[in-house]
Amino acid sequence: MDSPALELRGIDMHYGYVRALDTIDIEVRQGEVLGLLGDNGAGKSTLLKVMSGVHQPTAGEIRVHGTPATFASPADSTHAGIQMVYQDLALVDAQDISTNLNLGREILRKGPLGWLGFVDHKAQRRRSAAELEKLGVRTAAVTRPVEMLSGGQRQVVALARGATRVAGAERNGVLLLDEPTAALGYEQTQQVQALIRRLADQGVACILVTHNLPLAMAVCDRIAVLNRGRKVADVPVAETDNDQLVGWITGARPSMF
Amino acid sequence: MAVTIAPAARAAGAEKDKDPAVIRSLIFVRDRGIFVLWALLLIAFSIWASPYFASVDNAILIANAAAITAIFAAGVAVGIIGGALDLSIPGTAALAGCVCGWLITHGTPTWLSIVAALALGAVVGVINGLITLRGFNPIIVTIGTLSAMSGLAAVIVGGYTIPGLDSLTFMGTQRYLGVPAPVWIVAALFAAGTVFLTRTRDGIRMMAVGGNPEAVRRSGIHSNRYKVLGFVISGFCAALGGLVTTALVTEANPAASPGIIFNALTAVALAGVSLAGGRGSLPRVLVGALILGTISNALTLKGIQPYWATAVTGVLLLGSLALEKWVSTTVSRRLVLSAHASTHTGTR
Ligand SMILES: Nc1ncnc2c1ncn2[C@@H]1O[C@H](COP(=O)(O)OP(=O)(O)OP(=O)(O)O)[C@@H](O)[C@H]1O
Numbered sequence: 192m193d194s195p196a197l198e199l200r201g202i203d204m205h206y207g208y209v210r211a212l213d214t215i216d217i218e219v220r221q222g223e224v225l226g227l228l229g230d231n232g233a234g235k236s237t238l239l240k241v242m243s244g245v246h247q248p249t250a251g252e253i254r255v256h257g258t259p260a261t262f263a264s265p266a267d268s269t270h271a272g273i274q275m276v277y278q279d280l281a282l283v284d285a286q287d288i289s290t291n292l293n294l295g296r297e298i299l300r301k302g303p304l305g306w307l308g309f310v311d312h313k314a315q316r317r318r319s320a321a322e323l324e325k326l327g328v329r330t331a332a333v334t335r336p337v338e339m340l341s342g343g344q345r346q347v348v349a350l351a352r353g354a355t356r357v358a359g360a361e362r363n364g365v366l367l368l369d370e371p372t373a374a375l376g377y378e379q380t381q382q383v384q385a386l387i388r389r390l391a392d393q394g395v396a397c398i399l400v401t402h403n404l405p406l407a408m409a410v411c412d413r414i415a416v417l418n419r420g421r422k423v424a425d426v427p428v429a430e431t432d433n434d435q436l437v438g439w440i441t442g443a444r445p446s447m448f
Numbered sequence: 449m450a451v452t453i454a455p456a457a458r459a460a461g462a463e464k465d466k467d468p469a470v471i472r473s474l475i476f477v478r479d480r481g482i483f484v485l486w487a488l489l490l491i492a493f494s495i496w497a498s499p500y501f502a503s504v505d506n507a508i509l510i511a512n513a514a515a516i517t518a519i520f521a522a523g524v525a526v527g528i529i530g531g532a533l534d535l536s537i538p539g540t541a542a543l544a545g546c547v548c549g550w551l552i553t554h555g556t557p558t559w560l561s562i563v564a565a566l567a568l569g570a571v572v573g574v575i576n577g578l579i580t581l582r583g584f585n586p587i588i589v590t591i592g593t594l595s596a597m598s599g600l601a602a603v604i605v606g607g608y609t610i611p612g613l614d615s616l617t618f619m620g621t622q623r624y625l626g627v628p629a630p631v632w633i634v635a636a637l638f639a640a641g642t643v644f645l646t647r648t649r650d651g652i653r654m655m656a657v658g659g660n661p662e663a664v665r666r667s668g669i670h671s672n673r674y675k676v677l678g679f680v681i682s683g684f685c686a687a688l689g690g691l692v693t694t695a696l697v698t699e700a701n702p703a704a705s706p707g708i709i710f711n712a713l714t715a716v717a718l719a720g721v722s723l724a725g726g727r728g729s730l731p732r733v734l735v736g737a738l739i740l741g742t743i744s745n746a747l748t749l750k751g752i753q754p755y756w757a758t759a760v761t762g763v764l765l766l767g768s769l770a771l772e773k774w775v776s777t778t779v780s781r782r783l784v785l786s787a788h789a790s791t792h793t794g795t796r
């Protein structure tokens with residue numbers, strides 16, 4: 192069996208005196224959705240920030256496809272094929288969907304106009320439409336400004352933006368999702384759920400932080416639970432149930448380890 | 449039409465994505481409403497101030513009268529679109545005019561003096577940008593440079609105006625094909641600016657930075673250089689406006705008139721450029737400046753006191769705000785409706 196897409200060993204993370212993460216071992220494989228559960232302040236966001244290079248761990252080791260890596264900044268983890276989808280601040284409201292999806296990897300026109308930095312809007316729209324279609328996502332027209340999208344549509348575009356950057360490459364990357372459905376209603380949550388599943392089926396490794404237990408049960412292959420910075424459970428979804436998970440989250444149930 | 453996650457097979461055979469007619473027409477009103485407003489004003493004034501208003505000569509008069517406002521409005525608009533309100537524009541304009549005048553009276557070729565003044569405007573922009581990047585509020589920073597630049601202008605000319613700059617009339621009162629030079633300059637400036645903002649990578653990124661610098665940064669783009677770029681362009685426009693002002697009266701004046709910024713801001717606000725940054729279009733700004741010129745022209749033709757023009761402009765501005773508010777609330781209401789009608793499939 193090949194090595195995990197992303198693997199963390201013995202990660203410690205201190206915020207001053209606060210020990211936010213305590214010797215965490217965690218891994219996610221290609222095509223797998225790993226759910227990350229835990230109460231408020233358990234360290235879920237901190238763990239994702241370590242994975243995406245926003246924070247540097249105090250101790251421990253990160254491996255990407257088996258190769259040791261150090262992330263000094265978000266740019267490093269992006270380069271290694273890891274994308275974080277943020278709840279907010281991810282999209283430029285006034286610009287349309289296509290421009291948002293192409294930001295930072297614009298297609299220039301051919302010939303002299305391209306040397307002058309002219310963008311090929313048509314080609315960009317075509318590529319965006321194709322990418323969205325490959326993800327099985329239908330949002331509004333790609334020329335629609337993001338500010339004219341509903342909350343669910345925005346979330347899908349933000350997700351798609353991360354997804355197109357991890358799924359397009361020769362090797363599938365890792366997508367980190369911090370509470371992607373927190374602001375969404377039932378219907379829209381279902382849509383995001385379907386998209387995550389579809390990405391995993393295409394071979395992307397996903398880590399999903401959520402407080403929504405039914406969502407985690409429905410979409411994840413495996414669930415890890417954090418409690419005050421320690422990992423207390425790591426089980427395939429098929430081998431656990433709601434009550435067990437709630438027990439680990441609240442601390443009523445003893446750690447698996 | 450809301451998000452639909454279709455099975456891949458169905459998505460593959462997708463029909464063309466089109467927004468519903470209502471949303472498209474609302475977007476049209478938001479993006480093109482000011483053109484309609486201007487057309488209505490033109491028609492109304494043609495009837496009301498007939499026969500003097502609707503003539504080629506009067507059109508040229510309006511365009512020429514709006515030219516200065518338009519140039520400064522372009523500077524203000526690009527600054528705001530790029531994320532910062534540049535209040536130093538009158539100071540930069542005065543400085544550019546005085547430096548150009550000083551150079552010409554000290555024997556520098558006219559073209560070189562003009563280039564130097566324009567470059568100086570860009571340099572003021574770089575200074576504004578670099579100071580702002582250190583975390584200071586752009587409004588305060590540019591108020592500071594406003595004073596510094598107009599003070600510097602006065603120092604250069606020794607506190608007096610520099611008259612007799614006749615070599616500048618080619619960009620002032622001179623006409624080409626019957627059209628005054630400032631109108632040509634405005635046309636070139638807005639054409640170039642519009643192409644830059646909507647068609648080039650740097651322009652698009654600059655707008656994106658104005659809208660949401662953090663999103664741009666997370667896309668792996670150095671957003672800081674685009675913040676500076678906005679100031680550089682507005683500094684350039686300020687210098688250009690200062691030069692045209694100087695050329696029109698063949699006299700360089702070190703006094704920085706704050707009225708410049710208010711006129712420009714009115715045109716910009718009328719054009720629906722949000723002060724929050726990241727949105728707006730130069731053609732609309734141009735029409736905004738033209739509307740101001742049109743109103744004062746028509747009222748003058750009818751012999752009405754000019755302060756009425758100011759009052760009418762203010763009312764128009766408030767009216768356009770109300771319209772924009774209505775459009776955005778209507779759009780979001782429609783979106784909520786269509787979101788409920790959405791379907792989903794393919795969930796495991
Ligand atoms: N920037 C910071 N400085 C100091 N302490 C922090 C910082 N960020 C988080 N912490 C602390 O680290 C611990 C873990 O926080 P984290 O945000 O990772 O929790 P979480 O599991 O994401 O919680 P939630 O479900 O509420 O988002 C908490 O005790 C928190 O107070």
Ligand SMILES: [Mg+2]
Binds near residue numbers: 236
């Ligand atoms: Mg969190």
